[in-house]
Amino acid sequence: MRGCYTLCSRFGRVPSIQNCRRRLSLAPLSNHSSTLSQPDPFALVASELSRIRTDLVHLLGSAHPGLDEIASYYFLRPSKQLRPLIILLFSQATNGLGRDWPLKKWASEQARPGGRAENLDEPLSRADVLNDWNPNLKEKTSFYDPLLSLSLPQTPTKLPQPPLSAFDSSERTLISPAFVLPTQMRLAQIVEMVHAASLLHDDVIDESPLRRGSLSAPEAFGNKFAVLGGNFILGRASAALARLGDPEVTQLIASVIANLVEGEILQMQDVESPDGQAVPSSQVAKNAWTLYLQKTYMKTASLMAKGARSAVVLGGCADGEVYKEIAYAYGRNIGIAFQLVDDVLDYEAVEDTLGKPGGADLQLGLATGPALYAWEEHPEMGPLIERKFSQAGDVELARSLVKKSAGVERTRALAVAYATQAREVLQSLPEGEARAALEALTDRVIKRKS
């Protein structure tokens, strides 16, 4: 348990951002960059990932022509599937270890909420009360009927009770061969749905013409339908979340949705003292870093951190067990590393590799890692950041200042430091293929080109 407290205090809480930057030593990655013998993290769960994508489109069917087309639009284009991948690998890396694993394993074989895969589509309220028609789930959903007659309440079905063996308290070990519970598969879909919903909204806010190498949803369907499509996905994801039957997981994922919105709002915040009073510029720069790393957690890392934690909760990790903390710390660190690399690629990569326009951040008025570091070397960056690169020539000047500085390299180094932390927390898990894949993923995130 000591390990747990160490982990909690090092990674579990949201640390002060300045302390966080200080604590992450930017020393070169020792063995981190050697990929020779590293497994391909995607290969280990390739069949699950492909099933996740196909099956989740079934959840999005609607009574309204066109709505399911918009809702499934981003799922039909190739995506990295990084978030589902983290969930699947954490499930495999921890299933069997948690105190309540036998109970979760038993439940996964029962016809009940939170049980077998087919039961995860079973409505918790009567289908004709929900009126949430999905043509892909004809037996489980119902179309709006203008006539309502009072129905007699149904006698609740008696749920099977767990046998005593489900409370077995003998020492836990990783299960072999590794597998993923139906609830964890569904969680991976829910997390991908929340992510896609946020992208639909993001492409409206950023007025982005492209996503994943095709027209963005707002470009293809217009802003109104893109926003409504995103909301529809969130509705379906929330219902699926409820059907997992775990209040802690519901709270974790619901709080991610709030974080995503907060992150987007923080990103729009001006870089200046909150009350508009003059403050020394070093303080302004410090505030800008605080804001930047905080919004990076909110808009990107929160979903990976709480998604991974939720996977471990669904696998039966109980309060006081260390696995939840490892999952959260891993997701948080790899999530921040991922976004820092995204911010670097916005300066380095071209549209062909990214599948979306490069150089968008400065155009949108956003000062990310490279610009904030450049500011330390070139004070003339300060006024540009404060006015969000809004005057003619600001974007070009900012770009040249970043180029003259070590901003891109330093942001990459910060990403590497976060990825190293992600890798380190895994050392408290038992060795195995899934742990090795999670380790390899930290390298992939740093080396990605798109």
Ligand code: FPP
């Ligand atoms: C992509 O970032 C955007 C996000 C990671 C989150 C966006 C969140 C919202 C718009 C809030 C609304 C959320 C919901 C769930 C309704 P980016 O713009 O830096 O990356 P990009 O270049 O891929 O667009």
Ligand code: MG
């Ligand atoms: Mg965007």
